[in-house]
Amino acid sequence: MLKLQISQTAPMPLQIQLECLPGELHALVGPSGSGKTSTLRVIAGLMQADEGLIQCADIDWFSADHAKVNVNLPTADRSCGFLFQQYALFPHLNALENIAIPLRKHHPDSIERLQLAQKWLDKLGISELSQRMPQELSGGQQQRVALARALARQPKVLLLDEPFSAIDIPTRQDLYKTLASIRKELNIPILLVTHDLKEASLLADRITVIDQGISLQTASPRMLFQKPRNSRVAQLVGINNIFRGVFSAGALSLDGSPHVFQVVDKGKIPAGQKVAWVIPQSGISVHSQTMPKTLAATVIQLSSIGQIASIQFLIKGSDVVVNWEASSAEIKRLAIQLGSEAHIEFDAQQIHIMPLRPINDPRRLQESGSAIGL
Numbered sequence: 001m002l003k004l005q006i007s008q009t010a011p012m013p014l015q016i017q018l019e020c021l022p023g024e025l026h027a028l029v030g031p032s033g034s035g036k037t038s039t040l041r042v043i044a045g046l047m048q049a050d051e052g053l054i055q056c057a058d059i060d061w062f063s064a065d066h067a068k069v070n071v072n073l074p075t076a077d078r079s080c081g082f083l084f085q086q087y088a089l090f091p092h093l094n095a096l097e098n099i100a101i102p103l104r105k106h107h108p109d110s111i112e113r114l115q116l117a118q119k120w121l122d123k124l125g126i127s128e129l130s131q132r133m134p135q136e137l138s139g140g141q142q143q144r145v146a147l148a149r150a151l152a153r154q155p156k157v158l159l160l161d162e163p164f165s166a167i168d169i170p171t172r173q174d175l176y177k178t179l180a181s182i183r184k185e186l187n188i189p190i191l192l193v194t195h196d197l198k199e200a201s202l203l204a205d206r207i208t209v210i211d212q213g214i215s216l217q218t219a220s221p222r223m224l225f226q227k228p229r230n231s232r233v234a235q236l237v238g239i240n241n242i243f244r245g246v247f248s249a250g251a252l253s254l255d256g257s258p259h260v261f262q263v264v265d266k267g268k269i270p271a272g273q274k275v276a277w278v279i280p281q282s283g284i285s286v287h288s289q290t291m292p293k294t295l296a297a298t299v300i301q302l303s304s305i306g307q308i309a310s311i312q313f314l315i316k317g318s319d320v321v322v323n324w325e326a327s328s329a330e331i332k333r334l335a336i337q338l339g340s341e342a343h344i345e346f347d348a349q350q351i352h353i354m355p356l357r358p359i360n361d362p363r364r365l366q367e368s369g370s371a372i373g374l
């Protein structure tokens with residue numbers, strides 16, 4: 001297992017906690033400049049944190065407290081396989097040599113080195129490319145060679161920094177499949193930095209959301225979208241229906257609207273607590289006629305891309321806007337058009353409530369959400 005608990009103030013603030021199990025693919029997501037690459041650099045020993053612990057397979061790679069560094073293994077002894085967006089192959093060496101070169105230290109025999117390199121080309125499905133120079137390879141092929149090079153050194157951890165972002169979508173899908181198939185066999189922790197939430201959800205067992213150098217939440221993709229820890233995480237994972245209100249003795253209000261929902265009081269949130277609450281797309285139903293528990297709304301925006309339409313409803317008598325996506329067939333069935341009336345129903349079971357804490361409350365970063373049904 002890779003265990004990371006680090007903090008630093010310079011050159012950029014970082015406060016990251018995460019664990020990645022052998023065989024796990026763990027994605028780091030967050031806005032540009034949030035510290036994802038820096039986190040990988042700290043793990044690889046290319047940058048040194050002020051305090052904390054980096055441990056891999058129970059061996060300390062870095063350990064420091066109160067500015068006293070106890071252990072700080074050099075990069076060469078950390079055994080990290082690195083893969084970047086830029087393939088970074090040596091231009092004057094063919095694919096096989098590119099993989100073999102970094103094996104010199106542990107495999108002095110050149111024949112053995114080339115055999116090992118060929119084995120990795122075979123594993124990654126590009127045996128026939130062994131003699132090609134980098135400039136004779138497509139971007140996807142170069143990335144496979146770069147992955148083979150990273151893996152041939154038998155790293156203890158694989159660090160992937162936006163490895164798919166320069167590659168066209170069909171080739172990217174092939175690389176996803178390759179990564180998915182080899183990762184169990186490798187049985188090492190794999191960290192994937194990506195700005196693409198879809199990619200993270202597709203590939204990762206767990207995701208850590210990083211914002212302004214701080215790890216805000218680690219969860220499975222499903223949990224992250226259903227139960228974000230706070231409204232910032234909800235925003236960062238692209239949940240577009242984030243509301244504010246007040247929770248009070250089993251009732252949840254909606255800021256900007258007179259509506260109050262009855263909710264089950266699980267005793268976790270004090271009465272009068274200001275909250276943010278979210279509901280996923282699957283928790284919103286739209287009807288053409290009023291029904292018990294529906295809220296009357298007006299369609300204020302309607303845009304279609306292909307067969308999917310994005311709609312914004314304004315709840316009547318309020319300034320609350322609800323975002324919804326539907327198929328063209330659904331739009332037709334409900335006779336939705338700009339300015340038309342619709343009736344919205346929230347599935348109480350899918351409402352997720354997150355206490356809002358004052359800015360200066362030290363518990364703010366540990367805000368924990370709780371799912372509360374209506």
Ligand SMILES: Nc1ncnc2c1ncn2[C@@H]1O[C@H](COP(=O)(O)OP(=O)(O)OP(=O)(O)O)[C@@H](O)[C@H]1O
Pocket residue numbers: 011012030031032033034035036037038039195
């Ligand atoms: N060596 C450095 N010295 C000072 N600041 C740095 C250094 N490296 C990165 N930064 C800054 O630290 C912040 C985090 O950078 P980092 O590259 O880790 O972000 P990121 O989340 O990977 O972003 P992106 O998705 O754009 O690659 C950024 O503001 C960046 O400008």
